[in-house]
Amino acid sequence: MAVGRRPIFGEQQRFMLFLIAPAALLLLLFQVVPIAIGANASFRDWALYNPKKIWVGLAHYEAVLTDPAFLEVVLPNTFLFMVVSVFGALVVGLSLALLLNRPFWGQRLVQTILLVPLMVAPVIAAIMMRWMFNDQFGIVNAVLEGLGLEGQPWLVQRWTAFGVILLTDIWLWTPWFTLLLLAGLQSLPKEPFEAAEIDGTSTWRVFTHLTLPMLQPVIVVCVVIRAIDAFRTFDIVWTLTGGGPGRSTELFSLYAYVLAFLNLDLGRGSAAAIVGGLIILVVGIGMYRLVDRVTKS
Template sequence: MNEPLQQGAANVVQVQSMAKAGRRPRLGEQERFMLFLIAPAAVFLLLFQVLPIVIGANASFRDWSLNNPQKTWIGLSHYVAVLTDSTFLTVVLPNTFVFMAGTVVLSLLTGLGLALALNRSFAGRRIVQTTLMLPLMVAPVIAAIMVRWMFNDQFGIVNVVIEALGFESQPWLTQRWTAFAIILLTDVWLWSPWFALLLLAGLQSLPREPFEAALIDAASPWRIFWHLTLPMLRPVILVCIVIRSIDAFRTFDIVWTLTGGGPARQTELFSLYAYQLAFTFLNFGRGSAAAIIGGIIILCVGLSLYRLLDRLGASEVKS
């Protein structure tokens, strides 16, 4: 009888000691080494990402004018002013969403076509791949400067060619929709190789057995693409669309260099709107409020896109 009692008491003591040890966990050498490795990145993220967001969020609730920084607490006044601004609602947001949808769709289609072409074996494929990747090596500001000179209404090469063909030259960058189209096409030219690179990597990672079986069954190239290639490539396409949509929403450098938001703010996108509020009109509080609103919008858009595309993919797989 004493042995079971003693054994039970020993088990209780052991459980209590383990519970006490669990309250005061000690990091092993491996855990301390891992924390040491990630500490610089964590400090960098805290100083240059989290801290500026906190400062900007604090400024959005204050009367923070850069020429007279009183920093008086005014609550949601800046948010109300931005959300009731007719320029923001009727020009900036429509321009931003049209630009985002246009550049993502056109870049995706162009990149997918390039990836499908480059996935085949032909002479000089490596040279073609390298040539097509050149836009990725060009800074967006440099590309925008080149395009601006090309479409200059007085001595641009585009108008020179048009006049040589017997047509009248056009003021490309002084009209809303032509200027907007030039901004869009410039962005598509810059980002299509990015889509092509990721989609080509996805194509080369696909298993060959389903395609060989489809060829044995004499399936047409279109059916192979629609029923095999596209569904198997959907995860890569989904990631590309979400990442590029978020990045397109905050496009600034191309618009600033090509048109500066003109003519008459008609090509202004969201990033340019927030920048002008903060650094042109020197209203740092309202510019910060606009930036916070934009962050919330793009967060909602990114989550909605991810869920929508994921559901579409799941429904097609079930069918």
């Protein structure tokens, strides 16, 4: 009597594949396929006004990597934005988490108010900031003039405009850091802090020698996730300044967007996107290795 072949997947494995199939299909259609199309376009002369799709090899990559605007403005702006926005939101978020970690009257109300930025879309927040820092009738200049100071053209100067962008991003992401760090603080063991209190250790030494070292894995994970996300920031910069004045506040995402959808050069825009993806891949791998080293230490 012939023995039937054993199926490759058992009933449980088939059920698991059935459950993940919709998510895998969406990932394939909206992530893998667009990346493949973009990679193909980056090797071709693919312009919407002349879509011949002629193979040009690495010409677009060479054009991007030798573009002075990309090397001298876009990349420095992007990394400066990533470092300052992440560090600023981390410092403010950690400070608020330390304050909220101690019970006080109205704590729930304060926590609810701190969550407000998480409920605001980045574009709405950027529009709000643009009106606040308007040089003619913005509330910031109105307050300065009320105090006898001179109003500033905030969004038409490079560093003041860049500062407004950073302020908006930090305001949006501080509650995210606060929530995660507060959860980390509340999960720390109480015994070391009780022993330090009995020994009369100062608050600063408790923070630097107990809280920070024990909270370090949570901080590193938050920084890694936020830094990768900050590299691709587009919405608030486009809404606030459009990369201006000139191109002085242009970040990487705007650079690729302008090439592909304003200059209608999909080939070069795709090459810029691939270059940016490779850069953030290298940065992400380095950060994840840092996370692994910290968690094992």
